[in-house]
Amino acid sequence: MYRYDPYDQKIVDERVAQFGDQTRRYLAGELTDDEFRPLRLQNGLYIQRHAPMLRIAVPYGLLSTAQVRKLAHIARTYDRGYSHVTTRQNFQFNWPELKVVPEILGELATVQMHAIQTSGACIRNITSDPFAGVAGDEYIDPRPWCEVLRQWSTFHPEFAFLPRKFKIAVNGASADRAVIQCHDIGLELKRDAAGGIGFRVLVGGGMGRTPIIGEEISAFVPWQHIITYCEAILRVYNRYGRRDNLYKARIKILVKALGVAEFKRQVEDEWAFGKDGPSTLTEAEVARVAAHFTTPAYETLPAEDAAYVAQRAATPAFAAWARRNVLAHKVPGYAIVVLSLKDPQRAPGDITDAQLDLVADWADAYSFGEVRATHEQNLVLADVKQSELFALWEKARAAGLATPTFGLLTDLICCPGGDFCALANAKSIPIANAIQARFDDLDYLHDIGEIELNISGCMNSCGHHHVGHIGILGVDKNGEEWYQVSLGGSQGNHTSIGKVIGRSFAAAEMPGVISTIIDVYLAQRQAGERFIDTVRRTGLDPFKLGVYGEAAAKERKQHA
Template identity: 75%
Template sequence: MYRYDDYDQRLVDERVAQFRDQTRRYLAGELSEDEFRPLRLQNGLYVQRHAPMLRIAVPYGLFSSAQLRTLADIARRYDRGYGHFTTRQNIQFNWPELAKVPEILAQLATVQMHAIQTSGNCIRNITSDAFAGVAADELIDPRPWCEILRQWSSFHPEFAHLPRKFKFAVNGAKEDRAVIQAHDIGLDVVKNDAGEIGFRVLVGGGLGRTPIIGEEIAAFVPWQHIVTYCESILRVYNLHGRRDNKYKARIKILVKALGIEEFRRQVEAEWAFHKNGPSTLTEAEVARVAAHFVDPAYESLPATDAGYASLLDENKPFAAWVKRNVRAHKVPGYASVTISLKKTGVPPGDITESQMELVADLADAYSYGEVRATHQQNLVLADVRQSDLFKVWQSLRDAGLATPNIGLLTDIISCPGGDYCALANAKSIPIANAIQERFDNLDYLYDIGEIELNISGCMNACGHHHVGHIGVLGVDKNGEEWYQVTIGGDQGNKAAIGKVIGPSFAAAEMPDVVTHLIETYIANRHEDERFVDTVRRIGIEPFKAHVYGNRQTEKKVAHA
């Protein structure tokens, strides 16, 4: 993974010193709330419903065991003993004391971490495939390119005050695990017919109030020019993006207003002036960054470990966990482990300080000291030998981190919602927990098969509800919390926005609503057909009829 040089460290240390003084001045009454707001946002500090919230950057979801131990220590010393992993592969602390935030940032700086650009109208944390560098279907490792983009975008003065926040995602595999079609800029690292590396560029994707799937603006941009091309996109956006209405300020609105052809024309015209400018990449610069992402010293192992195969036959709980939480690795004899942060009764994405320390220990013992965060709010040990999987599973099981539900209904993506966020219209966590409790039966979950359920507490869509096979959105109706349901959304190569099935539901109805959706799926599915595939084939009407028909019946019974 990337290690800071002296320049990187100095930038972060100086930002800590700046914010320490800014916080002191604010607490002393020398800065007003309006003056302090942009300063705290530049350092990842929000004012939430009950306390400040600090969002810490985890670039492209990759961090070391030492960094994870530091996060555990921060959770223990400055928060309430836990952290929350987000859909941008970052981690949030929900209860820090404002006066102590500079101390937290100073401690983060000692392990090459920060909270810079995790908020505000700037280029946010760049996300990618949590299995980058190890996935069996990977074409090109996207991590060096993510790091190049991170270094370019950090502290970039021209893009520090954009019309609205701006999000990148980068993919390098056959299967898109970074949801590049739902980002302001999505990048696919590809090779042309001549074997040259370049980028397929998508623009204008995004969720939120107006969900839009991004459009291709360039089929192939040579690697030397990807930064200058992205700069050109951002300059056109910076020039024309709305600043008078935050709901119409995202680049997706501009692309739709101009049309992709006109937007492309303006970007190409801008690019003509800067294509070979100072941001043009060189082989030496790419090599410098790529040197941080070399493979560890893998052993030469058999494709299948005999002891591991025997344990799969003998231990059904272990075999169930392997089936759901273990992925194939590019190197024979190794595997990648997904650590579920979706145990029933626990807010999705939450992890305690003791669990963080355990994961750090496992990373050191079995996965070369590295951990990854997924945008589905889980963690990954990317390089585990098959012969060590049983020991890893035992340790995770004892810590409550071995729920075998990855990709299943209870592997819910959820924002913190109204329990924490001041922007939320409704709570998300209680809805997630209620659905998990209703479907807390592994045999039934396995029968249902792969299904993604995403929950957002408001239209900002931090829970990515639009691209869930089932999406749940919290809405405010006359001061009460209600929930709108969509189905048919999808991420990956066939990204799609879900369709609303009808009027919203009360919180208490949500487990029944999901139950009726699943019943419709089971009654209509073809063999080996996923929920989302059935929705695509038969449409939303059968689901709608079953849900609302049963709703009326249940209301009559309740009033009888």
């Protein structure tokens, strides 16, 4: 992974000093709340229900074990012994005191970490494929490009006060695992006919209040020009994006208002000035960065480890875990392991300090000292030998990190919601835990098969509910918490936005509603169909009928 040189370190150290001074001036009354707000947000610091919430950047989800141990230390020392993995592959702490935040940032800087631009109206942490470098379907490793873009976007002086937040994701495999169609800029690495690397550029995707799937603005931008191209997009957005209405300020609204063809024209007019300028990438710089993402010293191993086969045959619980949470690796004899953070006893995505320390130990022992965070709120050990999976599983199981449900109904995405977040309209964690409790039979979960259930506590959509096969959105009705259900959303290559099925439900109804939806699916599905396939084939009517009943469905039709 990328290791800081003295330049990188200096920038982070200078940020620690700058934010320490800003915090001091705020506490001394020299900065007003309004003046301090964007400064702290651009350092990942929210004022929440209980305390400030601090969001730590994990660039494209990659962590060294030293960094994981530092996060454990921070959870133990400054928080209440746990941390939370976010849908931008970052880590959040819920309980730090404002006055110690500069101290926490100082600690992070010692392991090449920071909280820069993890919130605010600026370019956010760049996300990518959690299986980068190890997936069999990858054609270009996105990590060096993410790092190049991270450096470009860090403290970009022109784009620190955009109309609204700005998110970039990069994917380099045939399967999109970075949700690039729902980003302000989605970048898909490609090769042209001559084999040259470049990017297909999508623009104007996003979730939030108005979910929109990004549109292609360029089929191929050669790699040398990706920074100047992104700068042209950002400049047009910074100048002409709406600033009069927070809800209409994302770039997607500008792209829709102009139409993608006109937006592209404006971007390319602007690009004509920046193209081939000093920000044009050089081979030397890309090579320098790419050299940090070397192939680990893999051993030559048989494609299938005999002991691993025998262990699965002998131990059904191990086999169940291996079936879901162990994924194919491009190198024979190795595997990708998903360490689940979806233990029904905990909030989805939460991890304790002790667990973090253990994960670091396992990564050192089994996976070349690297850990990845996923936007689906799990951790990944990307390079584990098949022969060591059993030992890893026994340890992970003892630590509560081997819930064998990756990709199943209870491996849901869930924002912190009303328990923590000041923006939330409703709690989301209790809904998640109630659904997990209802669906606690592993055989039944396997029978239901691959399905994505995503929960957001408000329209900001941190829980990605728009692209959940089942999406749940917390809404406020006269001060009460209600939940709206949508079906048919999807991330990945066939991204789609879910449709709301009808009136919303009280919290206590939710497990029953999800059960009914699953029952309808099981009754309707044809051989080999996943949940999303059935929803796409049948449409929403059978599900509405199941959930609201014949009379309600008729009544709704008459009113429609």
